[in-house]
Amino acid sequence: MRDFRSDRVKAIPPSGIRKFFDIAQEMEDIISLGVGEPDYDTPWNxxxxxxxxxxxxxxxxxxxxxxxxxxxxxxxxxxxxxxxxxxxxxxxxxxxxxxxxxxxxxxxxxxxxxxxxxxxxxxxxxxxxxxxxxxxxxxxxxxxxxxxxxxxxxxxxxxxxxxxxxxxxxxxxxxxxxxxxxxxxxxxxxxxxxxxxxxxxxxxxxxxxxxxxxxxxxxxxxxxxxxxxxxxxxxxxxxxxxxxxxxxxxxxxxxxxxxxxxxxxxxxxxxxxxxxxxxxxSWDSCKAMVNEYHVRRNLFVNSVNRAGLPCHMPKGAFYAFPSVKDTGLSDEVFAERLLKEHHVAVVPGSVFGPSGEGHLRCSYAVSRDDLLTAVARIEEFIGKL
The missing domain is CATH 3.40.640.10 (Type I PLP-dependent aspartate aminotransferase-like (Major domain))
Known part of the structure; x- marks a missing residue:
């Protein structure tokens, strides 16, 4: 039987984000910094x-x-x-x-x-x-x-x-x-x-x-x-x-x-x-959420810098983009080992294009406690390299 899929669909690569989520779903005690949505409920009103x-x-x-x-x-x-x-x-x-x-x-x-x-x-x-x-x-x-x-x-x-x-x-x-x-x-x-x-x-x-x-x-x-x-x-x-x-x-x-x-x-x-x-x-709810993300941004970026991953200070969204170039690992290998060995899920920057190579996308739309635990695990992983 012939392949009925269109050439355009066949040319599209599978999601690099989904690969890591699929692995994480089969593991326990995972802290996911891969999420792409707010961790707040929709305002009640x-x-x-x-x-x-x-x-x-x-x-x-x-x-x-x-x-x-x-x-x-x-x-x-x-x-x-x-x-x-x-x-x-x-x-x-x-x-x-x-x-x-x-x-x-x-x-x-x-x-x-x-x-x-x-x-x-x-x-x-x-x-x-x-x-x-x-x-x-x-x-x-x-x-x-x-x-x-x-x-x-x-x-x-x-x-x-x-x-x-x-x-x-x-x-x-x-x-x-x-x-x-x-x-x-x-x-x-x-x-x-x-x-x-x-x-x-x-x-x-x-x-x-x-x-x-x-x-x-x-x-x-x-x-x-x-x-x-x-x-x-x-x-x-x-x-x-x-x-x-x-x-x-x-x-x-x-x-x-x-x-x-x-x-x-x-x-x-x-x-x-x-x-x-x-x-x-609902603008008050929006402002309160943004203010909290501002605090988490500072907490995570400063912490991950101290842990040994250089990270510029993002001015928007809820993602940090630390560099792993100094570790000697590619971003994909780093992310996969971090997930399997230390149970922290991040997304390799290379899935977002050539300019993302050597970086990790880390969402800080998670609790402050989870952010600090994730950084501690990242620091432990770096120490073993």
Whole structure:
């Protein structure tokens, strides 16, 4: 019997993250620093809003674009927070998580053979998403010496006549690197001069610890050529609710909506009502969570540095990205031995692209006690090398 799988699917490598989770699930006494979601429950008032919507029978499809009230609240939030002005009528659509927003953003603008510049290290879905669209991913390195920011020089080196899209994620998963408004301004002329479209995944924007969070579309000249992706998973600890949003100029937003109409129809209705409540009344919960992550960030990074793994201070998200280059082990071997011998699960940086090689992604979205225990085990492991 012939192999019925498509060539594009066969070309996508299996998840490097999943490999370590599969091993960890078969072990006991594991401390996992591999998690990619907040360790907080969704705020109770948000859960109540979803329950209330179900009790009131608000269980039918919404419009393809999502509830008008939710789109209006998102429009107001983006304007008040970043100064970006998106029309809730035809430039904002609600998606089933930021993951769907990313998928349809890529598919709505990428033709087979188009080159997509991916700022990396990058979340593993970016490269695979480009490949599924028929595009060609081109890695643009963001280096530790630059705070894992995207610099004009790195971007210019990778641009070719086939370059069409720049895809980036800041604050960054896995490095915690952050782009300020000045950093976006520094690359804006390159984006405009080379007629690129920017897809900016800003899902971690509210988890910014130093300075104000920045949105690429707020920079002069970028709004009309930027697709902004965001959602509720990280800021409001709503990962399982699957509510995200895509913002773009009308022509691009309507193109993405075509795909959304056929593959998803609309985001979960009860979850949209929950998102409305989150934007209205849950910012105190968000700020309290971010303040705690700020404390954990300092605790973990300072501790892992003392343990012997050099680690830059991440300015956003909830990941630290220590280097294991001085240990003589590759990041994958280090992570596998750390898991099997000392029961600490981390993710090798190399799964996020060449710029991640020699690093580990460690999430500090776990308790302070677990962080300190994990560091003690890491220090013990280093001492045995």
């Amino acid at each position: 948000v859960r109540e809003a979803a329950i209330r919507s179900i009790e009131q029978g608000q269980t039918a499809y919404t419009s393809n674009s999502g509830l008008p009230e939710l789109r209006s609240l998102i429009s107001r939030y983006l304007f008040d927070r970043f100064g970006t002005d998106y029309s809730p009528k035809n430039e904002i659509m609600i998606t089933t998580g930021a993951s769907e927003a990313l998928d349809i953003a890529i598919r709505s603008v990428v033709n087979p053979g188009d080159e997509v510049l991916v700022a990396e290290p990058a979340y593993i879905a970016y490269t695979s998403g480009v490949m599924l669209s028929g595009g060609i991913p081109v890695h643009v390195p963001c280096l530790e010496k630059d705070g894992f920011r995207l610099t004009p020089d790195s971007l210019m080196e990778k641009i070719t006549p086939k370059s069409k899209v720049l895809l980036c994620n800041f604050p960054n998963n896995p490095s915690g690197g952050v782009m300020s408004r000045a950093d976006y301004k520094a690359i804006s002329d390159i984006i405009v001069d080379h007629d690129l479209l920017l897809i900016s995944d800003e899902i971690y924007n509210e988890l910014t610890y130093e300075g104000e969070p920045a949105s690429a579309a707020s920079v002069e000249g970028l709004r009309e050529r930027t697709i902004t992706i965001n959602g509720f998973s990280k800021a409001f600890s709503m990962t399982g609710w699957r509510v995200g949003y895509l913002c773009a100029p009308e022509e691009i937003c309507s193109a993405a909506l075509k795909i959304h109409q056929y593959v998803m129809l609309s985001a979960p209705t009860g979850a949209q009502y929950a998102a409305i409540e989150a934007l209205k009344n």
